[in-house]
Amino acid sequence: MKEMRSVFGKTIRCAVVVIALLMVETRAYEEQFDLNALIVRTELYIWNRISDILDIVRGGVAGGPGIGAEIALTDYAKLGAYATFERGVDFPHFLPPLWLIDYYARRTPIFNLHEGYYATACFGPWRAELDGATDKLYFPRGDKNATTMWRDKESKWDIRAQLDLFLVHGYVSIRALEVADFFAGIVALDPKKDDQYADDEELARRLPADQFGRGVCNIAFGVLEIPLNVIRLTEEEGDLAGISKGVGLGVWRFLCREVVGVVELVTFPFGWAPIIEPEYVIQKKQGPVWKINRPAFHKNY
Numbered sequence: 001m002k003e004m005r006s007v008f009g010k011t012i013r014c015a016v017v018v019i020a021l022l023m024v025e026t027r028a029y030e031e032q033f034d035l036n037a038l039i040v041r042t043e044l045y046i047w048n049r050i051s052d053i054l055d056i057v058r059g060g061v062a063g064g065p066g067i068g069a070e071i072a073l074t075d076y077a078k079l080g081a082y083a084t085f086e087r088g089v090d091f092p093h094f095l096p097p098l099w100l101i102d103y104y105a106r107r108t109p110i111f112n113l114h115e116g117y118y119a120t121a122c123f124g125p126w127r128a129e130l131d132g133a134t135d136k137l138y139f140p141r142g143d144k145n146a147t148t149m150w151r152d153k154e155s156k157w158d159i160r161a162q163l164d165l166f167l168v169h170g171y172v173s174i175r176a177l178e179v180a181d182f183f184a185g186i187v188a189l190d191p192k193k194d195d196q197y198a199d200d201e202e203l204a205r206r207l208p209a210d211q212f213g214r215g216v217c218n219i220a221f222g223v224l225e226i227p228l229n230v231i232r233l234t235e236e237e238g239d240l241a242g243i244s245k246g247v248g249l250g251v252w253r254f255l256c257r258e259v260v261g262v263v264e265l266v267t268f269p270f271g272w273a274p275i276i277e278p279e280y281v282i283q284k285k286q287g288p289v290w291k292i293n294r295p296a297f298h299k300n301y
Contacts, residue, residue: 043208043269045188048195052182054093055194059172062088062114066164070122074176075156081121082164083130089113098266208271211264217280218261224281225257226250256292257281263295 068082090112092099099110119130155175162171181192229250234242260275277291 043271044196046269047267048190049182049185051194051196052178052185054095054098055178056175056182057093057172058090058175059094060088060090060170062086062169063167064088064169065167066118066169067166068164070120070160070162072122072158072160074159076125078122078124078127078160080162082162083119084164084169085117086164086169087113087115088169098263208269211271212268214274214279215261215263215265215268218257218276219265221281222254222257222261225253228281229253253290260292 062084064084064086066082066084066086068080068084070078070080070082072078072080092110117130121128155173157176158173159176160171160173163169177192181190181194184191185195226247227250230242230246233246233249237245257276264272264275272295273293275293275295277289277293278285
């Protein structure tokens with residue numbers, strides 16, 4: 001009797017599962033459910049959260065004579081003093097392979113260069129600076145036209161640290177509003193208005209498995225570009241061209257495939273079109289032109 005009840009119970013549960021699946025399938029058919037659209041939106045949700053995380057930390061390095069340090073727990077609690085004449089660069093975040101995202105997707109420069117004389121002292125909410133051009137002391141908080149970082153409405157809540165150590169300088173900042181934007185994004189809110197969204201009218205087909213395979217192959221076999229180009233140019237233009245231009249061209253294409261391979265492997269869930277053509281180092285149908293395409297970060301979402 002117990003065995004019959006057990007079998008009957010399992011049968012009922014299986015029937016419920018089958019009916020539920022049929023209902024989902026019927027509803028999907030009635031609403032013209034698009035699995036590709038669901039995949040794209042899921043990928044974008046994941047990527048938007050990754051992008052929000054990357055926006056949290058910013059940094060930079062510089063070189064030149066200088067000494068001092070500064071630490072700030074928001075613009076209202078800071079302490080430090082430094083003087084430096086430097087030339088430096090700010091970078092988006094600390095994952096170099098993804099720096100291309102900022103350049104192609106957001107149309108913003110990867111690096112921001114700066115150069116000049118900087119001298120400042122700060123304590124609590126108070127700050128004073130020495131203008132390198134006029135040698136005059138001024139107070140940025142009282143200057144409505146000031147464009148320095150701590151005057152920005154968003155960055156005044158950042159946590160910052162800067163160290164000027166003779167000839168090498170560095171700084172890092174944690175952007176508080178980007179932290180809030182990340183947590184808001186978890187529940188599908190976008191206070192910073194920087195998320196990417198799918199275009200309902202036209203969604204390109206995504207092939208993440210293809211992109212994953214391309215990334216692995218470019219990293220593992222990209223070095224074959226060197227001998228292949230040497231052989232090709234030797235056959236087309238002679239031995240001298242093969243050992244000179246062939247080696248140079250092969251090394252360049254090898255480095256390109258390695259960098260693109262890392263980018264494609266890291267971002268493979270998006271299933272973008274190939275960045276490098278031909279798609280693989282060795283393939284049955286080789287195109288007439290070897291070229292690098294602009295990554296389709298926004299194309300047909």
